[in-house]
Amino acid sequence: MPNLQRLLRQVLGFVRRNPDAANRHLRRAGETVKRRTGGKYNRHIDKALGGVSRYLSNQRGRPGRGAPYGRDHRHGPGGPPKYRP
Template sequence: MANMQRLLRQVLSYIRKNPGKAQRRLHSAGETVKQRTGGRYNRHIDKATGMASRYLDKQSGRPGHGSPHNRNGGYGSGGSAPKYRP
């Protein structure tokens, strides 16, 4: 278990230091899987790589939706969730 945690820390460190390379590797892996499956699962692969890409953005600290720099929680300029009105 300790080896997996160490490996995860190393991967996250690499992502933070090299966000562009990590994105390119992710895209390359997705394209390889699409080619190997003959295009049967393109929709699923695109969804998975999109979610992984958003995760990489969040881990690398790049501004955007869901990043640590987006302090208002994604609710516009007000910074708070919309009020419930029945």
């Protein structure tokens, strides 16, 4: 069970850092499933992919681990100094 939790954390980290790539891979997987099932479950697959796309669109620009959206730890806990003209 700990290995499964670690794998899930890694997958979610990848999704947060690369939402566009994750969306592309999931779309490709959905098309493969549609082709393998002969179109029998297209409606269900489309609904699932739509929900995933909405989730991933919410992830874009959210702070998280990793560049470019991650916090820059060089400035300490307060973050970078604020710009004051």
